[in-house]
Amino acid sequence: MVLNNIEKLLEKYENGETSLHEEQQLKNYFLQETVAPHLEMYKPMFTYFQVNKQEQFTKDLPLKTKKVFNYKWIAVAAVAVLTLGYYFKEPAVSSYEEYAYGTYDNPEDALNEVTKQLAMISNHFNKGVSTVNYLDEVNKGTETLGYLNEMENATSIIFKKQ
Template identity: 40%
Template sequence: MELDDIEKLLEKYFEASTTVAEEETLKAFFSQKKVPSHLEQYAPMFRYFSNAKEERFTKSVPLKPRKSYYKWISVAAVAVLAFGVYFGPNRYRDYQEQKEAEFAYQETRKALNLLAENFGRGTEKMAYLNQFEETKQKIYNNN
């Protein structure tokens, strides 16, 4: 093959637009002993590709079974979800009842405080009545 054709094929190769047949032509060209000096830099690359294609992996790879924790994680998630569905509404209902009881307690406390306050005012008035009663008894006793 002519040198110009090889240079054009190299350009196409580096632009990734060559066909498999053209790549085989380049490999065959660069596997020769005599390569032009300005193209010698590409020869090791194509020789490597030719050699790498023939290499095979011959060692055995020991395969260890993987421990699957996904099953146990999913079982635990289902258990937590079932626990929440079973006990969740009761706990929420208890919480709501407790809140309502607390609210009722606070309202009753306010009402009783208001009542005690009013009784306190009434007690002050009763002190005047008691004093009036004592004075009246003194007047009756003196007569």
């Protein structure tokens, strides 16, 4: 009689239809030493529930939060630095000659210097272009692959019609 009752309770338990009192009856039955042989597979599950119920979390949880850096103070410091920089800046230079570094009095010297600099830039540019010339060969290879693809399409049309 008890075994039939336990089997009915197990069926209800598997369907999720048991009450707390019925679940307690199941736990009490499966925590006993003797359990019906065909119900032995449920015993580890209910013993796990009992052991798991007794587990406790023992680690300490920190209740203080970490300090968050306030970025508003960075904006205040930046404004202060800019204000001080504006206040203590050097007086404006009145003449253009003080800023005219690297200028030439003779136009021919200036032309020669510009020509020399442009030749140097051209030389470096040509070195860079020469290292990329292999891309033309890659383009030629992809074009031939395109021809092979067209040939494959034609052969597939021929063989499908036969």
